[in-house]
Amino acid sequence: MLDHLVAAVCTSDTGAVAAVLESFRAARIGPDAVTTEYIPAAARILGTAWEEDRLTFGMVTIGTARLQAMVRQLQQDHRADAADPAAQSAVLVLIPPGEQHTLGAMVAAAMLRRKGVSVSVQIAPSVNDMSTMLANRRFQAVLVTLGSIDRVDTCVKLVKTLKQITKGALRVAIGGAVLDECRNDLTDAGADLVTNDVETVISEFGLNEQMSERNAW
Known part of the structure; x- marks a missing residue:
């Protein structure tokens, strides 16, 4: 299925993505699994193919954009976002100005949902x-x-701005592909957590406790 997904987002056939989504449905692979397991794996394959000169930058860009569109399509209806936004705790996922890599943020949002x-x-x-x-x-x-x-500099400024706006009360986590190169810069700026593990974010920030409170009678 993964090979079919990669081929679908790289082809010029406009119906290929719809066909592969139908294949997932036929195989009883749900939208959440496609979003959080297959799409990230496909993105990694595209990146490796570009590094090895098996795909052009343009092809990878188009393929990634199609994967992003699939995430949006698959995650349209979420009960977690349907409630009154003023009445519940929530997580804000921010993509900084100039950041071109948005697929990871969308997948992280899908995992949280x-x-x-x-x-x-x-x-x-x-x-x-x-x-x-x-x-x-x-x-x-x-x-x-x-x-x-x-x-990195843009992200550092964003973290500082978030802390200033909320007087340090709002917790900030950073995730992405280059964390090892700039972890100290991010923590020095005020980031509370630097990780690519969504489960760690949920645990460290007590999001599971908030969910339990919302689900309590």
Whole structure:
């Protein structure tokens, strides 16, 4: 199935993605499994193929964009996001300005939703937008994606801004492909957690406790 998925997002056949999604349904592989297991694996295959010159940058870009579209399509209906946003804790997933690698953030959001966490994904919001958002909705944590080393300074500024807006009260986690190269910079900026493990985010930030409270009678 994974090979079929990779082929579908790389072909010029516009019906290939729909066909492979139907194959997943026929095999009784649900949307959550496709989003959190197959799509990340397909993205890694695309990246490796580009590094080994088996795919062009343009082909990988198109393939990744199609994977992102699949995530959006598969995650359209989530009970965790259906409740009144003003009445529950939630997680804000931020993609910093200039960051081109958005697939990881979308998959992380899908993983959180799969666990019953309410998620809002925002791409390159302004400081005013973030201030308004944080004032109008109670977020328990913010997850920031960092996919390239040249976005580290932007990410550091974003973390500092989030801490300033919330007077240090809001917990911030950073995830992405280049964490090992800039872990100290991120923690020095005020990041509470630097990890690619969604389960660690849920555990360390007590999101499972919040879910239990919401589900209690």
